[in-house]
Amino acid sequence: MFNKIKVRPFQILITSAGVVLISLVLNLTAVAQAAKDNLRPAALGKKGMIATANPLATLAGQKILVKGGNAIDAIVAAAAALNAAEPYMSGTAGVGYMLFYSAKENRVRSLVFGGWVPETFKITKFKADAKVADGAGHGQMESIGPRIASVPGNLAGWAKALKDYGTMPLSEVFESAIDYLENGVPITEFDQAMWAGTVARIAPHAESRKIFLKNDKDPYVVGDYFSNKPLAKTMRRIASEGIDVFYKGEIAKEMAAAFARDGGFITEKDLASVPDKVQWVDPISIKYRDYTVYNNPPPGMGIQQLQTLKIMEGFDLKKMGHNSVDYLAHLLEAVNLSRIDTDKYIGDPKFVSVPVELLLSDAYIAKQREKVIAKVNERKAGIKVETTLNSLPEAMENPNAAKYKYATTSLSAVDQWGNAVVIIQTHGGGFGSGYVAGNTGVVFNSALDWMTLEPGKANTVAPGKAVGWCIGGMMQFHKDGKPQLIVGSPGSFGILQSVPQVAMNAIDFGMNIQDAISAPRFRWKDELGLVPAKEIIMETRVKPDVIKTLRSMGYVIDTKLGDWSMTVGGAQGITIDHKTGWMMGGADLRRNGYAVGW
Numbered sequence: 128m129f130n131k132i133k134v135r136p137f138q139i140l141i142t143s144a145g146v147v148l149i150s151l152v153l154n155l156t157a158v159a160q161a162a163k164d165n166l167r168p169a170a171l172g173k174k175g176m177i178a179t180a181n182p183l184a185t186l187a188g189q190k191i192l193v194k195g196g197n198a199i200d201a202i203v204a205a206a207a208a209l210n211a212a213e214p215y216m217s218g219t220a221g222v223g224y225m226l227f228y229s230a231k232e233n234r235v236r237s238l239v240f241g242g243w244v245p246e247t248f249k250i251t252k253f254k255a256d257a258k259v260a261d262g263a264g265h266g267q268m269e270s271i272g273p274r275i276a277s278v279p280g281n282l283a284g285w286a287k288a289l290k291d292y293g294t295m296p297l298s299e300v301f302e303s304a305i306d307y308l309e310n311g312v313p314i315t316e317f318d319q320a321m322w323a324g325t326v327a328r329i330a331p332h333a334e335s336r337k338i339f340l341k342n343d344k345d346p347y348v349v350g351d352y353f354s355n356k357p358l359a360k361t362m363r364r365i366a367s368e369g370i371d372v373f374y375k376g377e378i379a380k381e382m383a384a385a386f387a388r389d390g391g392f393i394t395e396k397d398l399a400s401v402p403d404k405v406q407w408v409d410p411i412s413i414k415y416r417d418y419t420v421y422n423n424p425p426p427g428m429g430i431q432q433l434q435t436l437k438i439m440e441g442f443d444l445k446k447m448g449h450n451s452v453d454y455l456a457h458l459l460e461a462v463n464l465s466r467i468d469t470d471k472y473i474g475d476p477k478f479v480s481v482p483v484e485l486l487l488s489d490a491y492i493a494k495q496r497e498k499v500i501a502k503v504n505e506r507k508a509g510i511k512v513e514t515t516l517n518s519l520p521e522a523m524e525n526p527n528a529a530k531y532k533y534a535t536t537s538l539s540a541v542d543q544w545g546n547a548v549v550i551i552q553t554h555g556g557g558f559g560s561g562y563v564a565g566n567t568g569v570v571f572n573s574a575l576d577w578m579t580l581e582p583g584k585a586n587t588v589a590p591g592k593a594v595g596w597c598i599g600g601m602m603q604f605h606k607d608g609k610p611q612l613i614v615g616s617p618g619s620f621g622i623l624q625s626v627p628q629v630a631m632n633a634i635d636f637g638m639n640i641q642d643a644i645s646a647p648r649f650r651w652k653d654e655l656g657l658v659p660a661k662e663i664i665m666e667t668r669v670k671p672d673v674i675k676t677l678r679s680m681g682y683v684i685d686t687k688l689g690d691w692s693m694t695v696g697g698a699q700g701i702t703i704d705h706k707t708g709w710m711m712g713g714a715d716l717r718r719n720g721y722a723v724g725w
Contacts, residue, residue: 169641170712172724178699179538187303211307223552230545240284242277242574245392273391277574308359311352322346325557358568382564427599474585475593506680535617614700621650625696640713
């Protein structure tokens with residue numbers, strides 16, 4: 128009656144009538160928690176897969192795949208669509224990173240379009256500025272206004288990827304984005320919460336209020352439709368004239384004039400320099416179990432994720448058990464220790480020396496692993512440990528504020544030819560700087576808020592310097608020379624913690640990608656100025672007795688955000704079974720995430 132085709136971790140049963148029945152084959156001891164809590168099955172497809180943080184962005188990418196476009200075409204279409212579907216998270220004047228596997232070239236490449244400090248930047252101009260929290264506590268600089276914007280790279284990154292590896296022109300891949308911006312998109316409950324949580328960032332700026340607030344004052348709510356017609360006009364010009372109109376032409380002149388008028392630093396010269404700065408570079412990599420794992424190099428902070436994996440590779444994770452006391456204690460210490468390194472070392476390699484080889488060397492990792500073991504044993508033995516809370520920004524102490532103020536997004540795509548790509552892009556804070564330059568409809572990022580004013584640090588702000596970014600943290604896991612898992616997540620410095628958790632859920636505990644994403648997670652409160660961290664956010668779907676035991680070991684655990692919280696990330700990922708050709712996509716329920724296969 129049935130012909131069985133195994134597609135791990137799914138089993139597909141084909142009846143004689145041709146009906147396809149899909150049943151999960153679960154390792155119950157490993158994934159019972161995830162299976163019980165997960166409300167969504169993984170997406171399946173053979174010709175392509177795309178996963179983003181919003182269904183409309185996923186639809187934009189899916190349309191491109193069905194039309195015959197490749198993964199680059201699709202992900203650029205989705206990334207651009209987020210201008211309308213997730214305007215608070217990212218956009219044309221945002222910043223980002225891309226990790227791309229070219230099947231034709233059989234190699235992984237990194238594209239950094241992560242933002243740069245304007246050449247005329249001066250710290251002294253910040254002294255009298257008002258500050259608005261973004262929920263992340265990024266140092267002493269203001270979080271809104273034209274002075275906090277870095278020179279944006281998203282558009283240049285999209286265009287560079289499309290030119291070198293895409294098959295479609297900007298005019299075609301921007302169609303959905305322009306349609307959404309012109310005709311409007313419906314507001315979801317998640318959108319409503321984001322608007323309510325970030326309205327203070329928009330309110331001081333007149334042009335921003337016209338676009339992002341109803342009647343110049345009210346946030347959008349469920350039942351409304353959001354459009355941005357000025358940006359639709361700008362995107363049409365870019366689609367027809369190319370990116371030079373944005374970086375060197377009339378739009379650049381208009382934006383630079385607005386910055387000069389309103390006290391910002393970005394100039395025509397800054398904008399004109401961007402296309403030449405956005406170039407492919409080699410990724411960094413490690414061996415983890417049977418996989419080669421790729422990540423973005425500095426100024427991205429993805430090296431922290433690789434360090435965490437290498438430390439954890441030395442332990443029998445299956446024996447420990449998923450989200451057990453032993454597993455979480457060792458992982459918590461590995462993450463905290465690795466974060467100290469990114470805080471100390473990661474910045475623009477053109478300005479500071481970053482010891483990548485040392486930080487990933489077997490000898491160094493072995494020493495770090497021994498420190499982890501010693502710390503866990505110390506806690507188990509009941510030796511007094513420091514549990515004093517960090518002085519947290521108000522927005523992180525308020526669960527409602529903290530839940531809705533991170534402003535980054537992740538998206539992944541794989542095509543029928545085997546190309547695989549993952550992007551993390553951001554505005555920095557909710558609606559970025561909150562500042563729209565001129566009549567362009569383009570809201571600018573707040574990336575400079577993620578640097579420090581303290582002199583002598585790796586990520587100290589300086590004219591012309593690239594921003595040191597946690598958003599560089601995304602991973603591709605390859606076996607036998609081909610990608611089998613790609614994954615990324617937003618979440619501030621939690622990006623560097625969430626992605627390894629999802630990856631180990633899939634690699635070590637055998638979860639399918641959707642269960643791996645949905646499983647309960649944690650993150651240290653380790654924003655700028657809070658390293659080493661003292662307090663942990665943990666979802667309460669972790670077993671109560673586990674949380675109780677961890678607390679008895681001296682861990683300070685904040686459970687105010689409940690069972691599900693976007694504060695621990697909003698991951699998207701794809702797995703590929705090269706033996707059968709099936710792809711599986713997962714997207715995070717903590718946001719509007721949605722994966723679709725074809």
